[in-house]
Amino acid sequence: MAGHSKWSQIKRKKGANDRKRSATISKHIRAIMAAVRSGGSGDPAGNLSLKNAIAAAKTDTVPADNIENAIKRALGEGEGTAVYKEATYEGYGPGGTAILIEALTDNVNRTVGEIRSVFNKRGGSMGNSGSVAWQFESKGVIVLQEVDEAAQEAAIELGAEDLQEGEDGLEISTASSDLYAVSEGLVERGFTVVSAQLAMLPSNTVEVSGADADKVMTLLEALEDLDDVQNVYSNADLSAVEA
Numbered sequence: 001m002a003g004h005s006k007w008s009q010i011k012r013k014k015g016a017n018d019r020k021r022s023a024t025i026s027k028h029i030r031a032i033m034a035a036v037r038s039g040g041s042g043d044p045a046g047n048l049s050l051k052n053a054i055a056a057a058k059t060d061t062v063p064a065d066n067i068e069n070a071i072k073r074a075l076g077e078g079e080g081t082a083v084y085k086e087a088t089y090e091g092y093g094p095g096g097t098a099i100l101i102e103a104l105t106d107n108v109n110r111t112v113g114e115i116r117s118v119f120n121k122r123g124g125s126m127g128n129s130g131s132v133a134w135q136f137e138s139k140g141v142i143v144l145q146e147v148d149e150a151a152q153e154a155a156i157e158l159g160a161e162d163l164q165e166g167e168d169g170l171e172i173s174t175a176s177s178d179l180y181a182v183s184e185g186l187v188e189r190g191f192t193v194v195s196a197q198l199a200m201l202p203s204n205t206v207e208v209s210g211a212d213a214d215k216v217m218t219l220l221e222a223l224e225d226l227d228d229v230q231n232v233y234s235n236a237d238l239s240a241v242e243a
Helices: 006-010 018-039 048-059 064-076 108-121 149-158 176-188 210-224
Strands: 085-093 097-105 136-144 162-166 169-175 193-202 229-234
Touching: 018 048, 018 064, 018 085, 018 097, 018 229, 048 064, 048 193, 085 108, 085 210, 097 108, 097 193, 097 210, 108 210, 136 149, 136 176, 149 162, 149 169, 149 176, 169 176, 176 193, 193 229, 210 229
Parallel strands: none
Antiparallel strands: 085 097, 097 229, 136 169, 136 193, 162 169
């Protein structure tokens, strides 16, 4: 096992409480529709982006009906339906931390303005394209319910690159191209996959504590709350604070 949990500490997710539930579903619906249009297909078997979007939606327990309706809407290109474009933004947080933001937007000027405003109000600053992205790499992240030796050995045999024991189970990182092969292999061997999705993980982390840690968490949460923002990643190591 290597160090603290990259997944739980670095990619912070919105809670599924009543206040944020509808916003979470809306973000997933937007991602699914964008994936259908960019991939030119409503069949996840032939559209990897859609497969990833559906897997992420299921992780947050988005109802199957919502997923199916989003695919149908995207295929229908109905009048008045917004067309969302993928956009990536970069910036810096307190304590010298790097932040990478993935968004889907139908109005780039609005999105940039909202993100910049959050950075400015929360002790951070936006960076230029490429300023921090080089510190992150796309990886597959699988959370397995079982954490015993048998599960770890199976994950390694199937191609896992790293294993970490997290709050929700065994956290497995893979090459992005191996995500589904490893996930499906684990299921075939009788293990329970809690979630499987792509994420941007940092090559190195920066430990923050005290006031800086509080500021980083507030900044990340405020960015996640923006409607156009899909994912927020950071290289902040908050394990000392959240332990």
